[in-house]
Amino acid sequence: MTTTVPDLRPVEVCAPRLLAGWFATGAAADHAAHVARYGPVPVAAFRHRAGRAALIETVARAGLRGRGGGGFPTARKLAAVAAARGRPVVVANGCEGDPASLKDRALLEIAPHLVLDGMVLAATAVGAREAVLCLAEGGLQVARIAAALAERSGTDPVRVRVTEVPHRYVASEESALARFLTRGDARPAMTPPRPSQRGVHGRPTLVDNVETLAHLALIARYGDEWYRGCGTAGAPGTTLVTIGGAVWHPGVYEIEHGTSLASVLDEAGGPAAPARAVLVGGLGGAWLGTPFADVAFTPEDLRAAGAVGGGVAALVVLPRRACGLAETARVLRYLAAESARQCGPCMFGLPAIADDMTKLAVGGGGPAVLERLRQRLDVVRGRGACAHPDGATAVASSALRVFADDVEGHVAGAPCGSAGLRTWLPLPGVGT
Numbered sequence: 001m002t003t004t005v006p007d008l009r010p011v012e013v014c015a016p017r018l019l020a021g022w023f024a025t026g027a028a029a030d031h032a033a034h035v036a037r038y039g040p041v042p043v044a045a046f047r048h049r050a051g052r053a054a055l056i057e058t059v060a061r062a063g064l065r066g067r068g069g070g071g072f073p074t075a076r077k078l079a080a081v082a083a084a085r086g087r088p089v090v091v092a093n094g095c096e097g098d099p100a101s102l103k104d105r106a107l108l109e110i111a112p113h114l115v116l117d118g119m120v121l122a123a124t125a126v127g128a129r130e131a132v133l134c135l136a137e138g139g140l141q142v143a144r145i146a147a148a149l150a151e152r153s154g155t156d157p158v159r160v161r162v163t164e165v166p167h168r169y170v171a172s173e174e175s176a177l178a179r180f181l182t183r184g185d186a187r188p189a190m191t192p193p194r195p196s197q198r199g200v201h202g203r204p205t206l207v208d209n210v211e212t213l214a215h216l217a218l219i220a221r222y223g224d225e226w227y228r229g230c231g232t233a234g235a236p237g238t239t240l241v242t243i244g245g246a247v248w249h250p251g252v253y254e255i256e257h258g259t260s261l262a263s264v265l266d267e268a269g270g271p272a273a274p275a276r277a278v279l280v281g282g283l284g285g286a287w288l289g290t291p292f293a294d295v296a297f298t299p300e301d302l303r304a305a306g307a308v309g310g311g312v313a314a315l316v317v318l319p320r321r322a323c324g325l326a327e328t329a330r331v332l333r334y335l336a337a338e339s340a341r342q343c344g345p346c347m348f349g350l351p352a353i354a355d356d357m358t359k360l361a362v363g364g365g366g367p368a369v370l371e372r373l374r375q376r377l378d379v380v381r382g383r384g385a386c387a388h389p390d391g392a393t394a395v396a397s398s399a400l401r402v403f404a405d406d407v408e409g410h411v412a413g414a415p416c417g418s419a420g421l422r423t424w425l426p427l428p429g430v431g432t
Contacts (some may be wrong), residue, residue, distance in 0.1 A: 003397065005243075008414065009420065010199040013093070014182075014229060014230035014231075014256050015236070016238070016254045016408055017230070017238050018107060018111060018211070018215070018238065018240060018254055019110060019111070019161050019239075019240075019254045020037070021033065021034070021037055021110070021111060022111070025431055027060045028035055028109055028110045028111075028112075029110065029111055029113060030148075031113055031148065031151035031152055032112035032151075033417070034111070034114070035113075035252065038114075038117075038221060039221070041116075041121065041217070042119040042121075042220055043120060043121065043124050043157055044278075046124050046220070047113050047157070048239070049132070050408070052082065052124065052126075052127065055125045055220060056075050056078045056082065056125050056258065057075070058074035058077075058078055058223060059074055059075040059078060059125075059155070059216060059219055059224075060073070061224035062219045062222075062223075062224035062228060062236065062237070063215040063227075063228065063237075064209050064215055064219060064227070064236075064237065065212075065235075065299075066196040066208060066210045066212050067211035067212045067239060067240070068093055068172075068208070068211075069098075069209075069281070069311050069312045070283070071299050071301040074208065074212055074216065077142050077196060077206055077207075077280075078122065078125050078126055078206065080128060080196040081128075081196045081204045081206040082125065082126040084197060084204030085204070086202070086203045086204055086317045087128070087129065087203055088123075088126045088127055088128040088131065088203060088204045088205065088206060089128055089130050089181075089199065089200045089201075089203050089205045089206070090119055090122050090123045090126065090128045090130070090131040090158075090205075090206045090208075091132050091134060091174075091177055091178070091181065091195075091199075091200065091207045091208075092115065092119050092131065092133045092208060092209075092210050092213055092347075093134055093172055093177060093207055093208065093210065093245050094115070094133060094134060094135045094136075094141065094210040095134055095135060095136045095165050095171060095177075096136065096172065097136070097167070097168060097169045097170070097171060097172040098282040098283055098284065098293055098311070098312050098314065099282075099334075099426045099427055099428060100244065100282040100283055100312070100314040100316055100425065100426060101242045101314045102242045102243060102251075103240035103242050103252045103312075103313060103314075104209070104210050104211060104270075105139070105141055106251075106252040106332075107210060107214060107240060107252075108135075108141040108144060108210060109140075109141065109144055110146060111214065112144060112145055112148040112206065113148055113151075113152075114214040114217050115133070115210045115213055115214050115217075115356075116133075116145075116148060116149070116152065116160060117212050117213075117214075117220075118158070118208075118212070118213025118215070118216045118217040118284035119131040119133065119158070119160055119212075119213055120156050120157065120158045121216055121217055121220050122206060122208060122213055122216060124157070124158070126204075126206055128158065128206070129158060129159060130159050130308070131158050131159070131160045132160075132161055132163050132200075133145060133160065133161070133162045133163070134162075134163050134181075135162060135163070135165065136164070136165060136166055136167040136172075137164040137166055137167050138164070139164075139167070140169065141161060141180065145162050146162060146359075150164070163181065164182075165177065165180055165186055166180075166186050168179060168338055168371030169184035169283075169334075169335065169338035169388070170187065170337075170338060170339060170340050170386060170388050171187075172206035173188045173388075174329075175188045175189040175191055175194070175195055175199075175386065176188045176189070176386075177195075177199050178195040178205050181200045181201075182200055182201050182202075187342055188340055188342075188385050188386035188388070189385065189397070190317065192381065195207050197432045199238060201385065211239075213251060215227070215237060219267065219299060230256045230257070231257035231258055231298075232257055232258040232296070234300055235257035235258065235298035235299060235300065237253070237256075238254050238255060238256050239255060239257060239313050240253070240254055240313060241253055241297070241298075241313040241314065241315060242272075242313065242314040242315070242317070243264070243265065243267065243268040243314075243315050243317075244316045244317070244426060245278075245315070245316035245318060245319075245424045245425070246272045246273045246317045246318065246322075246424060247265060247268040247269055247270065247271055247281070248268060248269025248270060248272050249268045249269040251268060253267040253268065255297060257297060257298050258296050258297065258298055259296065259297050260293060260295065260296055260297070261278065261292050261294075261297060261315070262293035262294065262316065264297050265278075265315070265317065266415055271317050271319070272317075272319075273320065273321070274317035274319065274320045274345065275290060275317050275319060275320065276289070276317065276318050276319060276322065276324065277289045277290065277292075277317075277318045277324055277402050278292055278315050278317050278318065279315070279316040279395070279425070280311070280312075280314075280315060281302075281307060281309075281312060281313075282312040282314040282394065283334065283335060283425075283427075284312075284387070284390075284391025284394065284395065285307060285311035285312075285314070285394065285395060286306065286307045286308055286311075286389070286394050286395055286397075287307075287328070287395065287399055287401075287402040288305055288306055288307045288398075288402070289306075289311065289401075289403075292305065303413075306398065306402075308394060311391065312332040316424065316425055316426075317424075318424055319424070321418060321419050321423055323403075323406060323416050323417075323418035324399055324402060324403035324406060325360055325361040325403055325406050325407065325410060326416065327356065327363040327398035327423065327424060327425050328357055328361075328395060328396060328403075329357040329358040329361040330425060331362075331392075331425060331427065331428055332350070332353055332354035332357050332392060332395070333354045333356075334427045334428075335350060335354070335391070335392045336350035336351045336354045336392070338388075338408060339388055340385070340386075340388070343382075343383075343385050344383075345380045345383040345384040345389040346384055346388060346389055349376060349379065349380035349389060350380070350388075350389060350392050351378050352376055353373065353377065353380065353392065353393070356369050356372055357373060357396060357399070360373065360407070360410050360411070361410065362410075362416070363409075363410045363413050363414065363415065363416065364416050366411060366413070367411055369411075370400075370407065373400075374400070377393045377396055377397055380392075380393050381393040381397075388426070396421060408427075
């Protein structure tokens with residue numbers, strides 16, 4: 001992938017898009033630099049009814065999908081909110097509750113005005129007059145966005161404000177954000193109705209990830225054909241991915257959809273030790289065992305390879321010497337502690353699953369623990385007010401499959417050869 005981009009005029013070759021300014025200058029973009037590169041936010045062409053419909057149709061032809069983990073078609077969300085009764089609200093989700101992901105924080109630091117442009121354009125498309133950017137409480141991005149808004153000097157036709165949200169794993173789920181902005185309670189709500197039907201203060205609400213909105217800002221400028229100049233037919237465009245674990249240069253990278261996992265990891269210098277597996281999709285994703293080098297980075301290809309959990313664009317490489325069961329037990333303890341504690345699968349099921357995986361990881365309990373764990377996974381899967389239990393059961397189930405040799409040894413009571421070694425997943429406040 002080219003790393004020197006003089007501008008973002010429609011071109012034939014694929015190049016960094018969201019991070020183009022960073023590659024060109026090595027500096028975060030202030031408003032003057034942003035306007036010099038992209039021009040003003042192009043709202044004039046979309047402010048009438050036909051223009052709004054044309055923008056939504058352009059996004060549909062582009063094939064843009066949400067970048068927050070769900071992968072829902074963005075145009076369908078836009079159309080649903082635009083068609084709903086009542087004055088809509090736009091909510092940009094920059095909370096990034098998954099510790100394995102840093103992409104939204106990087107984007108907000110490097111290219112905040114692309115995100116703000118996307119918020120204004122999304123609000124224009126659905127007929128909203130208000131847009132709210134939700135950020136994790138106490139994060140450095142709050143001051144960065146406040147400065148970016150001050151640089152725009154109130155020139156946007158939409159009122160944009162920033163709200164800080166409690167920094168918890170489930171607080172950034174879309175219904176939790178709508179609930180928080182309405183009642184101050186950042187817990188997921190039972191659906192339906194979805195926020196697009198009845199969200200903030202009962203109004204139709206568009207909730208989109210900040211990276212999704214940044215892509216929308218580029219599509220509005222350069223069109224659907226330009227956007228599809230990168231990626232695959234089913235997964236067009238580029239995406240930001242956080243690469244961590246046993247790689248030489250962990251960080252956030254912009255890659256083209258369809259790139260092989262080996263090439264994606266090469267962006268971070270490649271594995272720093274022989275790899276045993278990679279966690280795909282963050283903590284609510286799934287383990288993918290070797291060989292995975294030739295798997296293409298698209299949602300469909302990853303699912304076909306066995307990474308069925310979905311989740312955010314994050315990869316964590318686990319070296320061969322590490323214990324996948326011990327790492328998974330840490331993930332499950334974290335997810336159990338981060339639940340909203342408002343329904344049975346999270347209140348009782350996740351702690352029990354975490355306990356079973358921990359016992360399995362330390363070689364205690366024998367076959368009975370493994371059988372009980374599998375039964376509990378079947379019971380919890382597909383239940384709850386949100387997808388939190390599904391993410392936990394997906395990562396647990398994938399661990400039993402990918403680390404089957406470890407499972408056999410641990411059930412037999414064999415000592416773990418990885419005991420006492422460093423841990424690899426970035427989990428705040430969770431021990432080994």
